[in-house]
Amino acid sequence: MTEKTAASAPxxxxxxxxxxxxxxDAGVLNIAYYEAGPADGPAVxxxxxxxxxxxxxxxxxxxxxxQGCRVIVPYLRGYGPTRFRDSSTPRSGEQAAVGVDMMALxxxxxxxxxxxxxxxxxxxxxxxxxALWPERCIGLVCVNSYLIQDIANAMAPQRVEREVALWYQxxxxxxxxxxxxxxxxxxxxxxxxxQWSPNWPFDDACLERTAAAHDNPDYVDVVIxxxxxxxxxxxxxxQYADIQxxxxxxxxxxxxxxxxxxxxxxxxxxxxxxxxxxxFTNRLxxxxxxxxxxxxxxxxxxxxxxxxxxxxxx
Amino acid sequence: MSDCVDRMRRLxxxxxxxxxxxxxxxQAAVPAPPLRxxxxxxxxDAGVLNVAYYEEGPPDGPVAxxxxxxxxxxxxxxxxxxxxxxQGCRVIVPCLRGFGATRFRGSATLRSGEQAAIGADVIALxxxxxxxxxxxxxxxxxxxxxxxxxALWPERCRGMVTVNSYLIQDLSQAMVPASPRDEVALWYExxxxxxxxxxxxxxxxxxxxxxxxxxxxxxxxxxxATFDRSAAAHDNPDYVDVVIxxxxxxxxxxxxxxRYADLQRRLASQPPIAVPSITLDGxxxxxxxxxxxxxxxxxFTGRRxxxxxxxxxxxxxxxxxxxxxxxxxxxxxx
Numbered sequence: 001m002t003e004k005t006a007a008s009a010p011x012x013x014x015x016x017x018x019x020x021x022x023x024x025d026a027g028v029l030n031i032a033y034y035e036a037g038p039a040d041g042p043a044v045x046x047x048x049x050x051x052x053x054x055x056x057x058x059x060x061x062x063x064x065x066x067q068g069c070r071v072i073v074p075y076l077r078g079y080g081p082t083r084f085r086d087s088s089t090p091r092s093g094e095q096a097a098v099g100v101d102m103m104a105l106x107x108x109x110x111x112x113x114x115x116x117x118x119x120x121x122x123x124x125x126x127x128x129x130x131a132l133w134p135e136r137c138i139g140l141v142c143v144n145s146y147l148i149q150d151i152a153n154a155m156a157p158q159r160v161e162r163e164v165a166l167w168y169q170x171x172x173x174x175x176x177x178x179x180x181x182x183x184x185x186x187x188x189x190x191x192x193x194x195q196w197s198p199n200w201p202f203d204d205a206c207l208e209r210t211a212a213a214h215d216n217p218d219y220v221d222v223v224i225x226x227x228x229x230x231x232x233x234x235x236x237x238x239q240y241a242d243i244q245x246x247x248x249x250x251x252x253x254x255x256x257x258x259x260x261x262x263x264x265x266x267x268x269x270x271x272x273x274x275x276x277x278x279x280f281t282n283r284l285x286x287x288x289x290x291x292x293x294x295x296x297x298x299x300x301x302x303x304x305x306x307x308x309x310x311x312x313x314x
Numbered sequence: 315m316s317d318c319v320d321r322m323r324r325l326x327x328x329x330x331x332x333x334x335x336x337x338x339x340x341q342a343a344v345p346a347p348p349l350r351x352x353x354x355x356x357x358x359d360a361g362v363l364n365v366a367y368y369e370e371g372p373p374d375g376p377v378a379x380x381x382x383x384x385x386x387x388x389x390x391x392x393x394x395x396x397x398x399x400x401q402g403c404r405v406i407v408p409c410l411r412g413f414g415a416t417r418f419r420g421s422a423t424l425r426s427g428e429q430a431a432i433g434a435d436v437i438a439l440x441x442x443x444x445x446x447x448x449x450x451x452x453x454x455x456x457x458x459x460x461x462x463x464x465a466l467w468p469e470r471c472r473g474m475v476t477v478n479s480y481l482i483q484d485l486s487q488a489m490v491p492a493s494p495r496d497e498v499a500l501w502y503e504x505x506x507x508x509x510x511x512x513x514x515x516x517x518x519x520x521x522x523x524x525x526x527x528x529x530x531x532x533x534x535x536x537x538x539a540t541f542d543r544s545a546a547a548h549d550n551p552d553y554v555d556v557v558i559x560x561x562x563x564x565x566x567x568x569x570x571x572x573r574y575a576d577l578q579r580r581l582a583s584q585p586p587i588a589v590p591s592i593t594l595d596g597x598x599x600x601x602x603x604x605x606x607x608x609x610x611x612x613x614f615t616g617r618r619x620x621x622x623x624x625x626x627x628x629x630x631x632x633x634x635x636x637x638x639x640x641x642x643x644x645x646x647x648x
Contacts, residue, residue, distance in 0.1 A: 157514030160521040163505055170504030170511070171497055174565060177504070180491030187494040231508060 015205060018054050018061060018073060021081060027104030028089045028239075032081035033074040037065030042138065042312045043111045045102055045129075046073045049120020050223060051189040052295060053079055053213035055206075056119070059301035060308070067309055072114070074105055076121060078222030080213035089237075091218045093121075093226025095149050096240035096247060099128025106136060115311050116255075117304070119143030119296050121226070130255040132246060137255040139311030141304065143296045144268040145259045145276035145286070148247050154231045165267050168192060172227040182220045186211045192267075197293025199264040250279070256314060257283045258307040262292030262299065284310070349539045352388050352395065352407060355415055361438030362423045362573075366415035367408040371399030376472075376646045377445050379436060380407045383454020384557060385523035386629060387413055387547035389540075390453065393635035394642070401643055406448070408439055410455060412556030414547035423571075425552050427455075427560025429483050430574035430581055433462025440470060449645045451638070453477035453630055455560070465585040466577065472589065473645025475638065477630045478602045479593040479610040479620070482581050488565045499601045502526060506561040516554045520545045530600040531627025584613070590648075591618045592641040596626030596633065619644075 018034040025031075034054055044064055046057040054073045061071045075082040076098060078091065102125045106114060115138045116126035124147040130140040131148060157163065168188065171177035181188060189211050193202060213219075228234035236244050257280045261270035273286030287307070292300040352368040359365075368388055378398050380391040388407045398405045409416040410432060412425065436459050440448060450460035450471050457476035464471040465482060491497065502522065505511035515522060523545055527536065547553075562568035570578050591614050595604035607620030621641070626634040 155508065155510040155513060157510050157517055160514070160518055160525050163511075163514060164501050164525060167498050167501035167504065170501060170508065173507055174489065174504060174567075176489040176491050176565070177497075179489060180494065180497060183491055184494050191494050191498060231510070233508075 016058055017209065018058055024108045025085060026108035027101060028085060029077055029101060030083045030085050031074050031105050033072055033105065034061065036061050036071045037069045039070060041068045041070040043070045043072060043114035044308055044312065045114045045116050046071060047102060047118030047122025047125045048076060049122045051192055051214060052120070053210045055210050056295055056298040058298065060297045060305045063301060063305040064308055069312060072109065075213060077101055078218045079216050084218060091221035091225060092237040093222040094229040094236045094240060094244065095124050095128060096243035097237060098125040099132065100240060100243060102129050103133055103136065112136065113138050115139045115141065115308055117141035117308050120294065123147045127253060128247065130253045131251040132243065134254050139314065140253060140255045140257040141260065141307045141311065142257065143260050145271065145273060146279040148250055149230050150250055151230060151232050152248065165195065169227045172224050173231070173233060178220060178224050181223060185214045189214065196265065196267045197295050197299060198266050199291045200293050200295065200299045252279050252281050254281045256311055258310060259283065259286045260296055260303065260307060261288050262294060262296045263288050263290050264293045267294050349543055350392055351543065352392060358439065358442045359419060360442035361435060362419055363411055363435060364417045364419055365408050365439050367406055368395070369406055370395050371404045372402060373404055375402045375404040377448035378403045378405050378642050378646065379448045379450050380405060381436065381450065381452030381456025381459045382410060383456045385526055385548060386454065387544040389544050390629055390632040392632065394631045394639045397635060397639040398642055403646060406443065409547060411435055412552045413550055418552060425555035425559060426571040426574070427556040428563040428570045428574060428578065429458050429462055430577035431571060432459040433466065434574060434577060435459065436463045437467055437470060446470065447472045449473045449475065449642055451475035451642050454628065457481045461587060462581060464587045464589050466580060468589050474587065474589050474591045475594065475641045475645065477594050477596065479605065479607055480587065480613040482584060483564050484584055485564060485566055485582060499529065503561045506558050507565065507567055512554060512558045515557060519548045519553065523548060531598065531629050531633060532600050533598045533625055534627050534629065534633045586613050586615045588616045590616050590645055592644060593618065593620045594630050594637065594641060595622050596628060596630050597622050597624055598626060599628045601628050
């Protein structure tokens with residue numbers, strides 16, 4: 001079922017910025033987001049991951065807007081100028097929270113349906129939105145296929161090469177890891193980008209453009225909670241308990257879906273999609289993008305934008 | 315019981331070696347020479363353990379005790395041992411708790427891997443063998459055992475050789491982050507804090523050991539037979555418990571065995587080492603980068619020489635046996 005996309009050189013870093021940002025109260029957050037394209041166009045939610053920011057979509061967003069889409073690119077909780085509205089809200093990074101945040105943003109903006117597209121944390125948010133609110137989902141584009149976490153099986157070891165790549169997740173279980181992230185967030189980001197995208201020649205300006213989003217006052221709390229919760233080693237925010245119970249069943253995704261893997265992904269190696277086949281009841285295609293690493297929308301924007309447009313047009 | 319275990323180990327090893335020989339033959343059409351093994355092993359009740367150890371050299375010679383690390387075994391000293399024995403040393407190479415044919419004498423004894431325990435094990439073995447004083451030499455866990463023994467029982471230690479200088483852990487600083495580059499190398503320590511890591515070690519101990527050997531000694535071209543010879547020691551029934559406890563204890567994530575509480579309190583003061591010492595760093599060490607020794611200088615109050623061993627990784631005694639043996643002999647000769 002795997003398709004190959006046309007080979008292209010890894011995308012060079014861009015100095016462009018996605019601005020101006022808009023702000024809207026949405027659920028527990030005041031969300032900062034970038035918007036482009038006609039207000040009456042089909043909506044596309046572009047969801048970034050860790051340790052990245054909205055500039056993963058710096059090239060995808062204008063490509064989609066030029067083709068008539070209303071593109072919404074939010075900063076996730078803990079990133080950039082997005083803020084919690086209440087100081088007492090737990091700084092949860094659990095999967096249910098990032099999924100609910102996306103739906104709250106759509107509600108706040110009056111968007112009834114959209115294409116959900118993302119990678120890493122953002123791909124997980126997109127999967128959750130598609131699985132639990134299929135009536136809101138025109139289609140799903142996700143890097144690394146089905147990303148809803150199976151926390152009940154989080155203590156099952158994987159092969160050693162994979163465990164080595166997850167060093168940061170284990171590190172973040174310790175208070176040493178929390179202190180290390182707080183003190184050295186840029187260095188950790190640089191290491192992860194290098195490990196996860198070995199073919200991507202990002203430069204210092206490209207890294208710094210994104211790393212500034214990690215100075216958010218909630219970044220460390222949200223990141224640490226995210227990586228502890230997925231191993232069952234941190235409690236979730238009770239307000240998401242029902243959602244999390246539904247996610248624990250690993251619900252299938254019925255929306256039309258295109259999944260992408262980067263052939264050079266250094267943390268989630270490219271697959272043929274077969275292992276996740278049963279989770280997608282309407283997958284149109286699984287594609288391996290040559291040379292692209294984990295940050296697929298920034299490294300291979302044409303392949304990512306093309307997948308979104310196929311779902312918008314279908 | 316030890317006979318039975320030894321027989322089983324020989325059987326397992328024979329199977330492993332025949333597999334390796336088959337591969338070598340297919341690749342090179344030249345049968346690999348048989349690997350030397352440190353045997354026969356002797357056994358001694360020593361403290362909480364029945365310690366399996368290899369001995370070579372004249373019984374009345376000056377004693378050198380060679381202490382291996384994780385995830386290695388006594389064969390880190392396969393070349394150092396005969397070099398020292400032919401120069402007149404009585405060489406003792408014990409399997410650490412949790413490794414090889416060493417066993418706990420009591421089933422109820424906590425399978426602790428804490429630093430105080432492995433240090434106390436060295437002294438208990440010396441007591442059991444009637445050895446009053448020895449040069450203690452080691453790397454990794456074994457280097458730590460040597461440091462612990464040298465610091466707390468200086469009258470039993472006529473000199474010390476360690477790789478990576480002063481290795482007594484400062485648990486009070488365990489939550490202070492290192493540079494991110496160094497933290498990446500410690501992936502296994504963080505992994506072992508989770509039950510996932512314990513399950514992973516139990517299921518994939520060889521793959522984990524091989525990964526660490528490759529990461530820690532990037533220039534060491536070890537072959538399958540060499541790896542298998544050591545990895546067999548990790549089939550010890552206490553290996554997983556001792557290893558997991560060691561890495562949890564050092565981060566304050568596991569309580570120590572109460573019998574070592576006094577020793578651990580003394581180690582918490584980061585006691586200096588007064589005995590003559592030679593410290594070695596491999597300049598290709600992939601887990602503890604070579605240093606100039608200055609950061610640990612205040613911990614050595616006696617004569618201390620620090621050397622960088624060119625081309626060596628973390629497993630210095632096996633990768634650069636001449637350099638390691640030379641350091642031991644300098645301390646033997648005083």
